[in-house]
């Protein structure tokens with residue numbers, strides 16, 4: 393067996409310290425290395441000087457290699473900064489990136505001098521095999537590691553995909569390896585000490601726009617009941633957790649398999665939030681809804697995406713707009729707040745779809761005003777050059793910017809970190825949006841957000857929210873969304889927060 397290596401696992405800053413949640417990716421990797429290789433964790437969400445900390449540890453010679461978890465968007469910039477600092481400090485230390493960004497853009501990841509390896513999709517087994525292979529540096533060993541992208545003679549090599557693994561469902565996360573795990577428990581509208589937690593792996597759907605589909609390719613597995621019970625017991629009794637935000641990609645899977653998990657959750661009765669699909673919610677039996685009620689589900693985030701069934705079909709969502717409406721009714725009937733996310737301005741018909749979505753949102757607000765609404769721009773994922781998805785490749789080749797030129801995606805991590813592509817990754821902007829449409833979406837979002845302040849915002853005062861509601865009501869009623877300057881100013885004064893950026 394090869395010798396043991398020490399890896400420094402880094403979660404670069406992506407959010408404020410107040411919103412920091414357990415860095416699940418690096419914790420899961422650390423658990424998988426146990427007994428074979430050793431690791432330390434740096435979390436840039438809590439260590440605000442994490443680049444200096446990482447450089448110091450590398451400089452002191454304590455680490456054999458560095459692993460960085462990277463989501464596109466704001467985390468890309470902090471991942472680049474820490475990787476450059478490590479490279480500068482010790483050029484010989486290998487740097488490995490994994491997570492959502494390298495999975496979707498492996499070529500762009502290794503197209504920069506400060507990343508040596510990109511790990512695509514689930515990372516546990518790939519990382520163990522890579523650490524085993526690193527000392528020898530033999531290309532035939534590297535070529536055999538599934539899920540790895542690396543450079544050979546200056547060219548990116550994409551090894552075969554790794555098959556879906558359920559092994560991590562049987563490992564408990566190393567909460568004790570974090571500095572003070574309780575600092576990750578946050579006050580939210582769910583509770584005083586809310587934890588981010590993931591029970592199941594993957595999602596059996598393959599929506600074309602979704603990073604989860606790129607990572608799990610339609611595979612999903614639920615945790616053993618005993619594992620969920622052990623984790624909830626630990627979180628509640630040892631750490632004092634009193635609410636849970638489930639990060640499961642799509643919480644309600646097949647009802648028959650979910651019931652035993654819901655029974656455990658009903659036993660702990662910790663208020664919770666999750667991602668769910670409208671079709672699953674409307675088809676849930678009353679018996680299961682009773683369990684959901686006892687388990688204290690507070691809010692379900694539903695990818696409504698669009699009011700147009702042709703688009704839902706095109707993106708392979710597998711749900712219909714009538715199911716979105718039915719899910720809103722069902723949630724209301726069971727005391728759960730539906731949180732609907734929409735993707736505006738698809739390249740096929742940016743203006744028309746946006747206006748239709750505004751109308752649909754207004755209809756939903758009439759039906760159930762407490763519905764939360766999250767507005768994003770439709771930004772399809774870049775396809776890998778070797779993608780076999782002919783429909784997605786065709787759609788990508790047909791994408792045009794406002795001037796009618798083909799949309800060309802960045803070729804390196806540095807280019808992806810530029811402001812316009814960072815906004816693309818965050819679903820906030822796209823090259824085919826005209827300035828007028830961009831403005832209109834921002835204005836509508838402002839008026840809607842002020843007319844219906846989110847209950848997730850526990851920082852803004854009750855009077856502040858009432859004032860916003862009153863100020864915005866005429867604009868919303870008469871659909872006068874243009875340039876709501878008075879709302880922008882008031883929002884800033886009241887310090888309203890944006891759950892799209894900060895989560896709960």
Ligand code: B12
Pocket residue numbers: 403406407412413414415416417418420421437458459460461462463464465466488489490491492493496511513514515516518519588590602603604639640641773817818819892893894895
């Ligand atoms: C928690 C979370 C956040 C937190 C981050 C908390 C943190 N990390 O400290 C917050 C709320 C800040 C966040 C923000 C964003 N997020 Co986010 N987030 C998630 C969420 C719900 C869970 C991530 C997680 O912890 N998973 C559990 C771990 C175990 O899985 P994992 O991260 O995939 O890690 C595995 C592999 O990727 C790999 N791996 C990961 N890192 C590494 C590193 C190495 C070295 C190796 C070898 C392997 C490896 O191995 C791990 C184990 O198998 C996911 C959805 C989901 N359920 O995954 C979305 C998700 C990752 N987010 C996403 C996005 C787009 C964003 C945003 C950029 C934009 C947005 N609008 O949401 C924003 C940024 C907002 C901003 N600041 O402006 C997308 C990514 C899609 C994509 N194609 O990249 C996801 C998939 C949601 C989705 N369905 O679209 N997010």
Ligand code: SF4
Pocket residue numbers: 595596597598599602603604605641642669695709
């Ligand atoms: S159902 Fe949700 S998580 Fe699953 S692939 Fe579609 S959008 Fe992604």
